[in-house]
Amino acid sequence: AQSVSQHNHHVILSEAASLELGCNYSYGGTVNLFWYVQYPGQHLQLLLKYFSGDPLVKGIKGFEAEFIKSKFSFNLRKPSVQWSDTAEYFCAVNAFTGNQFYFGTGTSLTVIP
Amino acid sequence: EAGVAQSPRYKIIEKRQSVAFWCNPISGHATLYWYQQILGQGPKLLIQFQNNGVVDDSQLPKDRFSAERLKGVDSTLKIQPAKLEDSAVYLCASSSPRISEAFFGQGTRLTVV
Secondary structure (H helix, E strand, O other), rough: OOEEEEEOOOOEEEEEEEEEOOOEEEOOEEEEEEEEEOOOOOOOOOEEEEOOOOOOOEEHHHOOOEEEHHHHEEEEEEEOOOOOOOEEEEEEEOOOOOOOOOEOEEEEEEEEO | OOOEEOOEEEEEEOOOOEEEEEEEEOOOOOOEEEEEEOOOOOOOOEEEEOOOEEEOOOOOOOOEEEEEEOOOOEEEEEEEOOHHHHHHEEEEEEEEEEEOOEEEOEEEEEEEE
């Protein structure tokens, strides 16, 4: 069965600190990979996605993620976080067969001004 | 482009009552998903439609949950009878193979008391 693991459940950082959130998936076939963000009181929004090509993808608001196929990982990074980055972050995998989207348990990020 | 519309936004019911949620996906999106997001967890896929056919309902508690998408456009999710553990946010999302990205609605927050 497909699964998505996010290693950090709660992360607290000061502004300007660097961020890295881990994501590993288990699926043997071809996948698309996503990071979604959910700001307080808002709906899930796409942060970035990887389909193919350059394994380092850049998204909105200065976020980037690196796909490492050998490690089945898709970690999210940001060099310098801001207070406005406080949100829940979800890693998701879209399996080609059936077009299902599977989500990790999420990481709650709190950025302290 | 209009987003995924869901109603109601909030619902409070007593256990053993029934409730229904409605979703209107983005126009032209053939795939529609219903997710359950319990507080502190990631979205869990309940059911996936491709047009008006069910692709995956393996995690839908069929003894109490039902969903339909009769005309291949909007969809309803019903719970009858509700249990306390059904308290969650119910998310609707839609996608198309051409885009391969899921777009989410605001969700319906259900509280069962």
